[in-house]
Structures are given as C-alpha cells and as structure tokens.
Amino acid sequence: MPSKPSARLAALTVAAVCSAASTVVLTTPAHAESVRVHDIQGDTRLSPFAGKQVTDVTGIVTGIRTYGSSRGFWIQDPAPDADPATSEGVFVFTSSTPQGVAVGDEVSVSGTVSEYVPGGTSSGNQSVTQITRPTVTVVSRGNPVPAPAVLDARTVPAAYAPQGDPAANGSVNALPLRPSTYALDLYESLEGMNVRVADARVVGATDPYTELWVTVKPHENRNRRGGTVYGSYDAQNTGRIQIQSLGKAADFPDATVGDVLAGATTGPLDYNQYGGYTLVASELGTLRPGGTERETTRAQHRSELAIATYNVENLDPSDDTFAAHAEAIVHSLSSPDIVSLEEIQDNNGATDDGTVAADMTLGKLIDAIEAAGGPRYDWRAVDPADKRDGGEPGGNIRQAFLFNPARVSFTDRPGGDATTATDVVKVRGKAALTLSPGRVAPDSAAFEDSRKPLAGEFVFRGRTVIVIANHFSSKGGDQGLTAQYQPPVRGSETQRHLQAQEVHDFTAKILKAQKNAAVVALGDINDFEFSRTTRIMEGGGVLWSAVKSLSASERYSYVYQGNSQALDQILISPSIRRHCSFSYDSVHINAEFHDQISDHDPQVLRFRP
Structure with a gap:
C-alpha cells in the first residue's frame, strides 16, 4: 500500500x-x-x-x-x-x-x-x-492501480453455477463462493475488482447500447464463423463476458462476431440487469476484424420448393430498411417460392389509433423486392384484432405469406378473420383447410396477447403443401443465466408449451385426414431445437425440426448474450422428412453483425414434394 x-x-x-x-x-x-x-x-x-x-x-x-x-x-x-x-x-x-x-x-x-x-x-x-x-x-493521488485479475481459459472454471439451495427457493446467494469450481462464483469473487481479458474473440456483436460480448475460452463450443453455440441447458458457455466502456460511446468499436479485441481489455468487473457480469473497460483492446461475411444460400432447383421464414423486426411503412430486406430476400435467400414473414406491423406502425391493416407495409416490401431484381410476390395474411396479439403497442404485428405466383399458387378459401378459426376437412381423400388463409385456434388461451398461427394452402407442381406460420410468445420475463436462482426459472415457457400443443394438434388433424400430407410449420418459435417447446410440436412424430439436419455448430439464428442459438425453426411432416429430398440452411445475414437490419437470421427449406 x-x-x-x-x-x-x-x-x-x-x-x-x-x-x-x-x-x-x-x-x-x-x-x-x-x-x-x-x-x-x-x-x-x-x-x-x-x-x-x-x-x-x-x-x-x-x-x-x-x-x-x-x-x-x-x-x-x-x-x-x-x-x-x-x-x-x-x-x-x-x-x-x-x-x-x-x-x-x-x-x-x-x-x-x-x-x-x-x-x-x-x-x-x-x-x-x-x-x-x-x-x-x-x-x-497518483497511486498505481492494483494489477488486474486475469480471466482466460485457464482461470475460468468449466462448470457454470452451483445448484441453488432448495431451502431458499433455489437461490445461491447464501452459498459460500467456490471460485475455482464455478464460473459464476469466480466472477462474483471478483465483483468490483480490476480484471483483464486479452485477445478476446467477439461472440456477440456491438449493440445500440455500446455493448459487446467476448469469450475468454476460444475453443468453447466454437462454430466456424467465430461464435459460441448454445447447445443445451447444461452448456452455458462459461467463457462469455460482456464488455462496456468507461470512455466515450463514439469511441466504442463496431464489432461483428468473429472479430477480436486484440491486446488487453481492462477495467472493473460490474454486474448489470441486461448482461450479468460485465467488464467496464478503462482500457479497451484494438478491434481486429475477423472477416465474417454475410451468407448467401443457393437457388432452388426447378423441381424444388423453397420455403423461408424471416423475422423482419417490427417492419412498418416508416422504416428505412425495406431496400435492405429486399436485397436479403432476393440475393441472400435467392428469392424463395414462399416466405413466412414475422413482425409485419400495421400501416402506421406504433401509432395506436385502431389501424390493423398491413397492405401498405406488405406492398412496400413487395415493390422493393421487385426493384431489387426479385419476382413480383403476392401476399396473404389475416389482420389481427387491435391490440390483441402482443408486440410493440399499436403495431399489431402479425405473420404474413409472400409467394411467387410464377412458381406457386395459393388456394383461397375465404372467411378467415381475426377470431374465426380455420379447420381441417377431408376432400376427395386429401386434407384441406376450411379457411385459407386462416388462423389456427385464435380463441385459445394459448394465444392470449400473442400472435396467432397463420395457415395457408399452396400448390407446387400439382402437390398441395400446407404451411403454418408461427410467432410464439417471447422469452421476456425469464430469469437470466446469471440469476441468483440456479437453474434460472423460465416462466415464459408455460405459454409456448400451450402454443406448441395447439400447432401439434392442428398438424395431427391434417395428418389424420391425409397421412402423407406435406405440412411445414415454421417461424419464430422463440425457443431452442432442444427445448420442450420443440419436443411438444414434434410429439409422436407429427413434426420434426429440420434445423437438426445441420451439424450442431450450425444450429443458430439468433445471438443473445454471446450465445448463438436457434429460435427460428422450420418443422416438417413425415412425408417431407422421409420421402422427399430436402435441404436446410440457416442463412447468417443479421444476428452476428453490428449493422443488422433484423436480430434474426432467416431459415430456408428446399424439398421436392
């Protein structure tokens, strides 16, 4: 001293x-x-x-x-x-x-x-x-600052957190810290202290709040693009840590997943609401680009039907991202035959005046796609009831179908509205929807204050394909991975499980009417391919999440707190999985980048019905 x-x-x-x-x-x-x-x-x-x-x-x-x-x-x-x-x-x-x-x-x-x-x-x-x-x-004054504790692959334990005390509702607060055994205990034992990471790879891009995520364990569940994949509830990726800065926001680097903060990043270790343990840097490493580039999926063959799901993040006519979304659909996704869009807002966005129509939003996107060299898509959707589907207040988000009429026809059966449910009937030995487009179980408690599934019938080369577009309830309100309760409580799952059951049961009804029906249930499921939500949808072999056809390191569409994870999925019925030649691609164009136009990566399925 x-x-x-x-x-x-x-x-x-x-x-x-x-x-x-x-x-x-x-x-x-x-x-x-x-x-x-x-x-x-x-x-x-x-x-x-x-x-x-x-x-x-x-x-x-x-x-x-x-x-x-x-x-x-x-x-x-x-x-x-x-x-x-x-x-x-x-x-x-x-x-x-x-x-x-x-x-x-x-x-x-x-x-x-x-x-x-x-x-x-x-x-x-x-x-x-x-x-x-x-x-x-x-x-x-003028004293040397205490030397920082080093966070790296050697010092951070492999286990993430101790099991919470059952007598304290699962809280770890009163448990003695074991910093050599658990990563969260190590971070807590350094709370408020000067810490350092060196040559740390970025695993979560810079966000609008001048934050990014790095890993101090370069080999921990790494994928080929530099991210850290979240593959199970037991693999929390202990090397992740959030980086903020005590300097000017304008000096914070615009980092993309795969970049490196070269040299030393040093500062006090804090804990905050949005990321848990955070290194608040007084010394920030130099950004070294990792060369991560946006992907482009291949075009479908003439005999392949290409179906995509894409969350366009609260798109409304006032946004300036239409041209960028159009470029993504035309060039990155190679103009799929059918695109399920999530988070299409009404014609005046967040203005809360009772407007629910979204024809202007969809028309502006279709015009932009055509201007970008894509096909002249047609669209189908069902307007929600005002303020009944959650999302940004006044925005009335909903799912919508775009389809290329030069390749696919839509089977219209009128009568669908916000509150009228479509059903399944058998017509000449084939399953058919009573309403197309129509909403699945809109009056179910499962979809209260949440988006209702949108179902539609398409015909490609004489074969009917039933597509169910989904946007399940979000994970908002779940306890974070660094919560005092271990394991954290995922309370939002309850509603998603009910939603998954409704989609499963509706698909089962289709397959009961026609065993070999081609059904695709897709969208922003807001849950992982290994989650119970997905297992409920898959129950009894009714559906199967095709993202699981990819290697484990490629299963992601979203990056949250440095974890690359699969929230967007395309699930397929047995006839597609077993009897059709299909391919699946998670097209990484957004989630890994600081200049993203959406926080989700689109998914594309191609198959021969």
Whole structure:
C-alpha cells in the first residue's frame, strides 16, 4: 500500500439516493464500523455488512462511471487477504457524477453498505454490493492501480453455477463462493475488482447500447464463423463476458462476431440487469476484424420448393430498411417460392389509433423486392384484432405469406378473420383447410396477447403443401443465466408449451385426414431445437425440426448474450422428412453483425414434394 501523507490532501462529501425498489437492506443500520473491502464483500454473494454503516474503508480508485443511472466509482484494496472468495473491490454509489476523485487516488470512504439488485428484486438477478450515501476523503493521488485479475481459459472454471439451495427457493446467494469450481462464483469473487481479458474473440456483436460480448475460452463450443453455440441447458458457455466502456460511446468499436479485441481489455468487473457480469473497460483492446461475411444460400432447383421464414423486426411503412430486406430476400435467400414473414406491423406502425391493416407495409416490401431484381410476390395474411396479439403497442404485428405466383399458387378459401378459426376437412381423400388463409385456434388461451398461427394452402407442381406460420410468445420475463436462482426459472415457457400443443394438434388433424400430407410449420418459435417447446410440436412424430439436419455448430439464428442459438425453426411432416429430398440452411445475414437490419437470421427449406 502506498505511504500516506501526514495531512489529508482533499475531502469530498457526496449524498447518494438509493431506490428502495431495487436495494435490499438485510439488517437495520447499526453503528459505523471500520472494515476492509474484503470484509464488506464476504465469501458469499451478500455482504455481512448489508444495511450497516462503515467508516474509513480504504482503497485505490480503479474506475469512474459518469453516465447512466448508476454513477459512482470503484475502489480496490491493494493489500488483499488470503481468501480467493472475498473480493477486494467495491462500487461506491454517488448518484450524481462523482466530483474530486480520479483513477489512482487513494480514498477513505464512509457510508452505508447495501445490496443493489439491477432490475429489481422481482427480476431474480443477483445483487451488487456497494457503499451508498458516501463521505469520501482523498488521502493521496497518483497511486498505481492494483494489477488486474486475469480471466482466460485457464482461470475460468468449466462448470457454470452451483445448484441453488432448495431451502431458499433455489437461490445461491447464501452459498459460500467456490471460485475455482464455478464460473459464476469466480466472477462474483471478483465483483468490483480490476480484471483483464486479452485477445478476446467477439461472440456477440456491438449493440445500440455500446455493448459487446467476448469469450475468454476460444475453443468453447466454437462454430466456424467465430461464435459460441448454445447447445443445451447444461452448456452455458462459461467463457462469455460482456464488455462496456468507461470512455466515450463514439469511441466504442463496431464489432461483428468473429472479430477480436486484440491486446488487453481492462477495467472493473460490474454486474448489470441486461448482461450479468460485465467488464467496464478503462482500457479497451484494438478491434481486429475477423472477416465474417454475410451468407448467401443457393437457388432452388426447378423441381424444388423453397420455403423461408424471416423475422423482419417490427417492419412498418416508416422504416428505412425495406431496400435492405429486399436485397436479403432476393440475393441472400435467392428469392424463395414462399416466405413466412414475422413482425409485419400495421400501416402506421406504433401509432395506436385502431389501424390493423398491413397492405401498405406488405406492398412496400413487395415493390422493393421487385426493384431489387426479385419476382413480383403476392401476399396473404389475416389482420389481427387491435391490440390483441402482443408486440410493440399499436403495431399489431402479425405473420404474413409472400409467394411467387410464377412458381406457386395459393388456394383461397375465404372467411378467415381475426377470431374465426380455420379447420381441417377431408376432400376427395386429401386434407384441406376450411379457411385459407386462416388462423389456427385464435380463441385459445394459448394465444392470449400473442400472435396467432397463420395457415395457408399452396400448390407446387400439382402437390398441395400446407404451411403454418408461427410467432410464439417471447422469452421476456425469464430469469437470466446469471440469476441468483440456479437453474434460472423460465416462466415464459408455460405459454409456448400451450402454443406448441395447439400447432401439434392442428398438424395431427391434417395428418389424420391425409397421412402423407406435406405440412411445414415454421417461424419464430422463440425457443431452442432442444427445448420442450420443440419436443411438444414434434410429439409422436407429427413434426420434426429440420434445423437438426445441420451439424450442431450450425444450429443458430439468433445471438443473445454471446450465445448463438436457434429460435427460428422450420418443422416438417413425415412425408417431407422421409420421402422427399430436402435441404436446410440457416442463412447468417443479421444476428452476428453490428449493422443488422433484423436480430434474426432467416431459415430456408428446399424439398421436392
């Protein structure tokens, strides 16, 4: 520890305001105690001093945050104890922009210890130990910042998190930290401390909030494009970590999956609502491009029917992405015969005035596709009831079919509307829809405040193909992978399981009417190919997720928190799987890129009916 001058150089007193909704006070504030940082942090996730006043907590300032709702600075004790479970760093919450302190200052802090839960206690997130309502005294300036702890393939354990305590509803908060055994325990044992990653590969592109994700384990479930694939609930990819910066947002790199942050990236280890453990960099590595390029799928042969699913992310006439989406459909997807679109908004987007029609949205996209050199698509859809299908308020998102009438014909059977369900009948030995286009089970509780499936009959070279377009309920509200509850609760699954059952049962009804019917159920399933949602749809061999025809490292359409994962799927009936020559392609044009026009990659199925 640097020597202290005989007289203190400066003093700063800051009053900080804490939010009662997101701060957990575990004990009644007691008398002030003089303690070290590692005493405050303790060897569990909760401070033994939470709710108590502490005095003269010393440390070196390692980083200052002057933006956002959590302003303050980190201090670290340069004289650590011998316990690897106790962090030597802590965040000092000042509420407003800190004044009078600089990186390298040795400070003495008095205040109240609290456990702040980003996102509030209902989120299930872990808490951040911090000192609030601080009185800060600068003792000396220009001290060396404590050397960073290194995060790499050697130091980060292979196991992700301990099993939560059943007596505490699955919480890990009170469990002693085992940083050599579990990755989350290691990160917690370094909370608030200066850490470093080096030559880290980007596995989650820069987002609009100037964040990106890297991995410190270059071989952990790596795919050929540089991402880290999420292949099961037991493979959480322990090497992922989010990167933010204490510098100017304009200086943050525009990174794509497969790029590398070359050199050292160093700064305090924080925990936030949207990514869990986050390295907030005071020193940011130099971006080295990895050469990841957008893919193009091959064109279908004359005898192949090409069907795609593409989530165009809240597309409405005011958007400036129509030309880019058209280029993607024409050139990256090679103009599929049928395109199931998800997140088509009504004609005035988020304006909430009762408008539900989307003919302008679809017409503008069709015009753009033709201008890009594609076919003149036709379209079919069913307008939803106002504010009944979830999504952005006022947007009235829905699924819609585009189809190339030069290659495919649509069988129109009128009468479908927002609330009238299509059904299955047998006509001359073949399955037929009573309404085409029509909605599947729109009055079912499974689709309350969610998108209803859209079914339609198509004919290609004399063979009928029934297509069911889906957009299942989102994962919003699920606990994060870094939650205090392990394993995290995935509460949103309940509705998706009900939705999957409805689609399964509707498909089963088609196959009961015609055993060899060609059925394609596709869309933004919002769940993984290994999930129970998918297994319910597949139940009894009624459907099969064709993304599983790809190698495990290629099964992804979305990148979330550095995990490349499959949310968009195309499921096929037995006659297609067993008797048709089919090929499947997840066309990576969006999810891996910082300049994406949608957060989803389209999927393409080609087969010979």
